[in-house]
Each structure stands twice: as structure tokens, then as C-alpha cells.
Amino acid sequence: MKKTSDLIYDRYEVSTTxxxxxxxxxxxxKIKNTGVEFSLNAIAVKTDNFKWTTSPNIAHNKNVVETLSDDFYKIAFVQTAQLGGKGQSGNFSQLIQPGHALGTFNLWNYAGKNAAGVSTYVNAAGQTIATQPLTTDAKIAGDAQPKLIYGWANTFNYKNWDLNFLVRGVLGNKILNATMASLNNPADAKLQNIPRFTLGESFNDTNAYLISDRFVESGSYLRLDNATIGYTIKPKTQSIKAIRLYVTANNLFVITNYSGIDPEINMGGVTPGIDNNNYYPKTRTYSFGVSASF
Structure with missing residues (x-):
């Protein structure tokens, strides 16, 4: 467990007298993090010609804001993640509130399309409306903190061959796909390219682009981070003990239900888990190398 106290905030209201x-x-x-981590390093199989070494690890962390106030300075919550967008200047998409995690989404509640094909939302009174909601209509819509973080490294050796790879990922986190929301404007189809997602929208939907819990998606993923295969040659000479040839690949594939470019987005700061036109996709690289021992 780790507790962080004396956190700075610059907008506490005080009396001008x-x-x-x-x-x-x-x-x-004050913020508290509690969790547990488990890791294992083991030789799973070992014979005269074959060896398998494996190193799985898994971690769970729970983040919670304990308080934002004391006896003198008092505040109920802090609104964060001002993302902008058409007709949404000044709106916030997350809040920092005691009892909740950093990265808690506070968004309009999407209620599907009406008969005219226009997106509707549930307001603070529980009514379904087909107009743009008010800021007071926003509701808690999950958070960006993953429930589990895991990794699994493996090394295989068979005679002169070797293979090693690492898979890793997260489970249980949410991502706000604000990039999709901002591009999801059916009326723009006459003017510019639109996402494939928008092809399923009604042209009459003047609310389609509003940032709501409709665009909160699962951020869980499994990534094959890197893999290397090599072959070692042992020359019959005293000057060179061994020559190893190898091929390495990075970022081979990602398994995820997230519809954006990549689910591995920024998780730092006080506004984690937001994809808002601020991500450059990871590259897939291949390399070939030769190493020698003397």
C-alpha cells in the first residue's frame, strides 16, 4: 500500500476578507494505492537437447482518491479533461472525487437513437432527450484504471536454436475514444473523409459527435511485444567460440476490442485513458543481426 498526501490544487475558494x-x-x-504483484521464474522443461524457461507476472492495483479537503480548504470534486469539440467548449470528461479512482469518466449518458435517427441522452431527471444535454446531466461512466496488468516472457532452446518472446497486456480498463467522437459527424460526409463507423449513422443525427459514454470502450489488450529467433554456429577454430545469427521483431500483433489505433495510450497524470487525436501509432520493426564470442 502507498499513500500520497499533500497533493497540490490551485483553485481552493477562500474568503476575500x-x-x-x-x-x-x-x-x-490524499490518494491511496493498494495492490499485489506476483511473479515467477522457472525452468519448466529441461532435457539433454531442450530447455524452456518461463517468467509470468501479474499485478493488481486499486487507486482511490481519499480526500481533497481538510478543516479549512474544502472542495467536493475537481473537473478535469477538457477535450473541446463542436459545441462542447468548456465541457469536462473526467473528475477527481473522493471515493473514486483517478481517470474516472463523467459523461453524458447515451440512450440510443430515436425514430428520426438522432442520438438521444438521459438527462439528470432521468428523461430521454434528443437535444444536446447540459453539463449537469453528466454521470459516472467507469474509469481508466486497469484491474490487472500482466506479462509473460519465455525462452526456448533446442540444440543450436533459440527462441524468446514476450507477451503483455492489461485487463479491465476503459478508454474514452474522443477521437472517434470528434470525427463521427455524418454531415461531414459531403465535405471530407469520415470513419467507417460513421457509415452506420443517420445523416440526420446532429448529436452523433457529442462526447458521451457511447464512446467509452474496453481498453483490454494482449500484445506480442517482441520475439527473437536465433541459430548458433560453433566454428571449429580456437579464435571464435560461437557465431549467432538472429532475427528480431517488435510489436508483432495486438489482440483487443478497442476500435481506435492502439489501446496502449497515455496512463500518466490526472487524465489517463483518453484518446483525443494525440496518439502516434507504434511501428512494427524487424531486424537481423550477427553476434560472435571469442
């Missing part, structure tokens, strides 16, 4: 300005910066907030 006591202070020069209506807002002040103070070290008040």
Missing part, C-alpha cells in the same frame, strides 16, 4: 485573491493554492489532497 481574509485573502487577497478568491482562490488559493494549497497542499491538501
Amino acid at each position: 481574509q485573502f487577497f485573491l478568491p482562490n488559493i493554492t494549497a497542499n491538501v489532497g
